[in-house]
Amino acid sequence: MSFFNSISRSMTRAQRAPKRATTPTSATFSPHDSAPPTPVSAVAPPVPKPLYLCSPFVEAALVKGNFKTIVMLPKYVDIMEWVAVNIFDFYTNLNEFYGVISECCTQQSCATMSAGQTLSYTWINQDRKSVHLPAPTYIDYVMTWVQNLLDDENTFPTKSGSDFPPSFPSTVKHVYRQLLRVFAHIYHAHFHHLLHLRSEPHFNSLFAHFLSFGREYELLEMKDVRGSASAPVGISQLFDKWREMGILEG
Ligand SMILES: [Zn+2]
Numbered sequence: 001m002s003f004f005n006s007i008s009r010s011m012t013r014a015q016r017a018p019k020r021a022t023t024p025t026s027a028t029f030s031p032h033d034s035a036p037p038t039p040v041s042a043v044a045p046p047v048p049k050p051l052y053l054c055s056p057f058v059e060a061a062l063v064k065g066n067f068k069t070i071v072m073l074p075k076y077v078d079i080m081e082w083v084a085v086n087i088f089d090f091y092t093n094l095n096e097f098y099g100v101i102s103e104c105c106t107q108q109s110c111a112t113m114s115a116g117q118t119l120s121y122t123w124i125n126q127d128r129k130s131v132h133l134p135a136p137t138y139i140d141y142v143m144t145w146v147q148n149l150l151d152d153e154n155t156f157p158t159k160s161g162s163d164f165p166p167s168f169p170s171t172v173k174h175v176y177r178q179l180l181r182v183f184a185h186i187y188h189a190h191f192h193h194l195l196h197l198r199s200e201p202h203f204n205s206l207f208a209h210f211l212s213f214g215r216e217y218e219l220l221e222m223k224d225v226r227g228s229a230s231a232p233v234g235i236s237q238l239f240d241k242w243r244e245m246g247i248l249e250g
Contacts, residue, residue: 047117052191052200053237059245060201067212068249080164083217084156087172090210091146094182097203098139101186101193110135115184119231135185142178149175176219183207188234208247211239215249 051057063070073082098105112120113135122130123138133141149155155171157164165171186194186203194200214220227233242248 052187057200060204062201062205067208071213071216086213093206101190104193105136107134110189113138115188116232116234119227121181139182146175173219176214177224180224184233184235212248
């Protein structure tokens with residue numbers, strides 16, 4: 001683990017008190033998932049285009065051009081170290097964004113972990129049951145779980161001479177899936193709050209960086225980005241749009 005990484009990690013350690021995080025779920029979708037398709041003739045009000053897909057917000061970014069250059073492995077850097085330090089940064093930055101809008105993400109406003117018109121993620125609890133949780137509870141579980149992993153020397157070793165465990169790749173994939181869900185919820189339910197703060201260029205850049213890095217190191221499953229046909233993930237359209245614009249690789 002690099003010097004800078006170990007320093008910055010130790011500085012921000014213990015931001016969150018350890019809590020009752022249980023094992024996060026694999027991709028599970030709401031009951032809508034199995035609902036029969038709606039007849040085409042059904043009269044439903046058209047769903048307005050989400051703000052994050054509208055111009056100029058969709059183009060707002062701090063970084064111009066393709067993200068490929070900033071995700072490439074620097075010379076002489078171990079790939080595990082590179083992945084670890086980037087995961088740490090994605091987690092830290094996302095946690096700070098969520099901290100800013102968390103007062104708008106309440107049990108009342110976000111009774112489920114929504115990420116699309118028909119998609120709410122479920123959590124696998126200690127009894128292996130899939131349960132719906134309010135978004136703030138779900139996100140608290142995710143962030144506490146990731147913080148505990150980052151603090152765990154056996155998972156993210158910081159001392160020289162300690163190796164990354166063989167399970168490291170699968171652990172970081174799991175972390176990636178859960179952080180993606182937090183991004184997806186913020187875009188779906190709180191993008192207007194980010195706009196009020198004029199933070200959309202920062203948040204878009206963070207998310208595009210996250211997507212680009214995840215694609216480059218195969219940490220990101222496209223099925224998690226897209227969701228299912230009956231419960232698509234809202235931000236999948238953002239992914240496609242940014243690919244069209246040349247911000248992300250194909
Ligand atoms: Zn929310």
